[in-house]
Amino acid sequence: MNKIGLHIGYWWGTGEEHDIFNMLELTHHAGLDVIEINPDWLMRMTESECREFTEKLDAYHMSATLNGGLTAENDIASDSASARSAGIEFCKRVLDKMPKLGLTVWSGCNYSEWLRCPDASQDAQEEKKRALGYCRDSMREIIKTAEAVGVDYCFEVLNRFEQFLFNTSSEAVAFAESVGSDRAKILLDSYHMNIEEDVSSAAIAYACAKRRLGHFHVGSSNRRIPGLVADDINWNNLARALNSSGYEGAIVMEPFVLTSAHNAKRTRVWRSLSSEADPSRLVADAFAGGQFLRKVLADNQ
Template sequence: MRTLGIYYGFWTHDWDVDFLPFVSKVKELGFDQLEVNGGTLVSWKEADRLTLVEEARKEGILLSYGLGMTAEHDVSSPCEEIRQNGIRFMKDMIKMVGRMGGGMIGGSTYCSWPKQLPKGDSKKEYQDQSLKSMKELVKVAEDNEVILNLEVLNRFEQFLFNTCEEILPFVEEIGSPNCGILLDTFHMNIEEDSLPVAIQLAGSHLKALHIGETNRKPVGLGRQPWKEIRSALDAIGFDGPLVEEPFVLPGGQVGQDISVWRNLFDNPDLDKLAADSAAFARRTLIL
């Protein structure tokens, strides 16, 4: 059965925050799942991570883990020292999530973010390095009940894979049920000719879907073709998580990194926006 989640960054100006208060908040607002920053959790004490897990269990909330790989941990880097740094970091994160009960790590798991192709470099060289890394990392994921989801990002944020058609052979080459595709309606709106066609192309490899409007407002407040997206999800029998990833607040590190340069709402009631969006998404994409 599909679940509905939301990313904590909707409410914050910084990536490194205490995730604990968001567990009961998202439950109250009508969500089944909370996505947090996996990179932040690596720096937490084990006891604090387990407290987060216990709170989620108490509230009946699933946890998932987003990741924006830093340049010094780029598993697609031609520099072997950087690539090995990334592999060590990712192995630690995978084992950490395993100790927390397993689950999904999604985002730029296969590359750094954001990143442009250096002038004169070969895109394929980065893809080959990434493939070598992911084949090693997926074995650790299999041993820890973790699914590594590779998010397809738009051309302004990454260069390795910008469409579902590009990333599909890469995931098939990895060849593990613990490695999947994460599509995102924001990125798809920029890169895909058709969102429904891309979803159907991903098929059983689609393990999760980030949902949001074309300008990253909450679901239901824009022009995304949600009925067509729903039909495509139904056609492939998708039963994974739908995770809202809206960003509307300028300022702070989040606003800087996501390029939010204006107020998308005047004096927004973020909780009401989230609750209304959850009701719309559940009605349109799940029920």
């Protein structure tokens, strides 16, 4: 059965986000198999911290994945040649350090600036075409490093309010294929698919048939932990699609629920989705989410 994980963004705003080991401990207490960290944490960790972190992962029988992306200053799809150059070098540095933590999957908006919208003064479709060309050229250079270190580079398919280069499974698969490497894959997310796809299960099946689904995120229709309350996502259909398509990678929860999180404005958390729960309650909720996902996967084999 797929490993079930949790993005560290869930702990932002609790006061625990300043210590990667505290976040690992909380994720372990939630009974999860995978902790998903971001490039910021990866790049700031010392050699000794990397060794300690991997030792704790081994002791907990856990693994880690990487999720996170780029800014305007290092957008590899930017009109700015200097930004693209900075982004290429940044991505290579991240990839080169990933083996220090045994990381083999990098997903996220790692192909352009997160929350980038077309310039209002330009034709949006022309900018999209131009940006995709820049991005493809940049990725053809970056992907060589991903191949060398054994990392699947997964482009996250975001909704229209968070990115514009691609918003559906079929668009992202086409881009991944254009990069020209088996390591170029995509990340699908139940929250984003619920906004953009006609049929989420079909989007999963398509990406798997093309051998491009490298990572999978889950969140309820309002980005809470799956299974805590009834929502509009058909979890049985998603589980059947993942099982029948042969997806064997991790399934990582990416909830954003606290108004106190440092990224709350950027993720548009304008109201509490957890009653501003303390870490112990958040651990219990994450545990329940993990149990829900394991059950729904088992029930839909």
